[in-house]
Amino acid sequence: MIEIAIIWSLIKLLTLLSLGLIATIYVLRLRKIYLQKKHLRIERLIQKPLATLIVKLADHTTEEVSRDENFLKIKKLCKTNRSTEILIRQLMKSQNVLEYSSLGDINKVFLAFGLQEYGMKNIRHKSTTKKIKALKFMASMKCHRSVPYVTDLLNDNRSLLRSEALISFVSLAKDPLYFLEDRDVKLSLWDQIRIHRHLIKLDPAKIPDFGEWLNHPQISVVQFCLKMILEFKQFRADKQLKALLANTKNAGIQMMVLNIIIKLQLVDLENEVLLIVRNTKNSRLLRMAIAVLGEIGSKARTRLMLGEFVFHPNSKISQAARRSLTTIKLNESRLKRLIA
């Protein structure tokens, strides 16, 4: 049996631990409330002079004195990392809210307060959290000087950091998809969603040609590019889609391409669809190809091609063929004759 004295010591230890835990809860709560209040106070103090600075920086009639006063006010407040972070957050918020013409002014503030250096320093910092915050900030401020550092982080061991760097890269780099040069890069659905969210914020002229990356060795990249071709309605990708359809054996990819063909009405790809109808053994793919043919195929060829599928032993395929024949407006009596 264990000595009772040991049990007593354990009881004392656990009691102390429990009291310590309760004390920690209270301290944490008080700290949280204190920091929240402090945060709000600094935020309130920064807001007004910052707004004046951003709005009036470009205004040449503004008195130099008041501008300098506001500048000094903020400079005085932002001596600690915490208050600098609050200023950064305010700038990022302003950027989301203000019109395009004011963005230049925000950038001036960004440079004037040395936030560019601050961000660059934090990107190189050891802490993951600081790095991520800095990446987000630099991307938001469109600080192109940080691109080399961001590029370095694309190969970081920490997946979280890698993913964040990827998003910053898309926002900052001249060619947002340049990171795909790395043949090993994989894109999770989460990465794809975030990249897409950043791409839609870009100037439409800067949207890259996704068709160029359809020969990437990673399936996830090809899938992403196919989704983006559809999202941004890149009709110009038809040649690359043609090549992809001819080369790939992956049924999932083929079905995605078929979906694009049907939605973008890429009639030039009829021959490739016909090839799938002729050669595939995958019944789902076949059904889809038959449906696509009904939508985009020339009447005569579609009728000829699909005529034989009307009698297919797989009822789902024969139904798809009949539906497609109805889509190309083969009237009821002719369809019956064909079936007969």
Next chain:
Amino acid sequence: MNLHQFHFYYDNLIMIYSAFIMLSYVVLCFISRFSIRKYDVNNGFVNFEDILHSPLAPRITLIAPAYNEGVTIIENVKSLLSIRYRKLDIIIVNDGSTDDTMEKLKIAYRLEKYRNNPAGMLKTKQIKGVYRSSYITTHNLIIIDKANGGKSDALNAGLNYAKSNLVACIDVDCILEPDSLQKMVKPFLESEGEVIATGGIVRISNSSQVMDGHMVEAKLPKRWLERFQFLEYLRAFLIGRMAWSKLNGLLIVSGAFGLFRKDIAMKCGGYDTGSIGEDMELIVRMRKYMHKLNRKYKVVYIPDPLCWTEVPSNISVLGRQRNRWTRGLIDTLVKHKDICLNPKFKLMGMLSYPFWLFFEWMAPLLEIIGLTLCIYQLLMGNLYVENFLVLLLFVYVFAFALSCFSLLQDELTTFKYVRRKDLLYLILTALIEPIVFHPMTVYWSLRGNIDYLKGKKRWGEMKRSGFKAV
């Protein structure tokens, strides 16, 4: 071996057993802290709105079985409809309610016939009709009216009609946080098909205020019985589930709210209609299936409070619920006994299953045997009362420390209960709970074991008072 010898061996056995159980909880505490910390770092900067607005986000079907939920059904469906997710279908399965559940739904959502055929082939009780809301704004609401077959049967009916590959199975009386699905789906998006199920923290909504299906103000329950359960939930979710999730050894995703991959669930045969603990049973079966395929997989838990549920506020209903939970646990453990200490099932076989077997199922039984022996010894004059009391005190202090740790975890994650008074009440609850509530749970567990041996398969009724609307 005489009784004295038996008592000696039993004492030592219990000592070793207790040491193991306590040690395992300490380890789980550390792992859960680490797990929650990692979650916070990974998600602290995440903008979940990205999922909400993205056309690339996968479609989700929410399945909620309802049986005699007439009192709360409209408020509950409102809550489900207010979930913020772009591609969402909601299926309410009326499992042969004998009250006005179906009539209320028909009137509120002007239901019309739904003509699509089921996508799945799971066997269920007779489907009387499938309807869809005729309002454009709630067109994603589908109602299945079927003959009564129990929760599992209703969920299977829902699975059959679900069109998406991700299905969230929930209790209809739960209030979900508006961003709950965005958070639950994220692990699926991050992994390349590895995640097969996710679960979220279930919180107690008794005494809280709800408006238009939203939790407006989370309050600590007023009744002590509810507060005991509140603390129990905190311990279970913020320590146990988070730690097992980190180890990838979770055997249960709460039936109140879980998100699954439908293809895997269907290949496993859906919910087992003969099981009482259907939530745990399905997860174990899905895990076994993945092991058989020799494919990597994960079951993930999220420490954010995503779902609010009403817990029983009177002893008899609570007793029935706990009785059912015990029977469900035994049922699943017995059904999948081949996993136990089977290295083929890796961590699930060597650690998770034995933990549930020895520490979740057997602990209350051993406690009762120990207590009976102590009383016998006391009557015989053989009990060292002082030692016995010291040991009892030790167990009590350990339980209190564990509750304090879960309160700290809660403070670090959610900070939902802002009032200082609430925290004081919770500490007081932690002090009383081991003396008042714990013996009751042990008793209900014993009753559950006895009822299981008798072959009782009934669910037992659960009365709802409905949410307190603002």
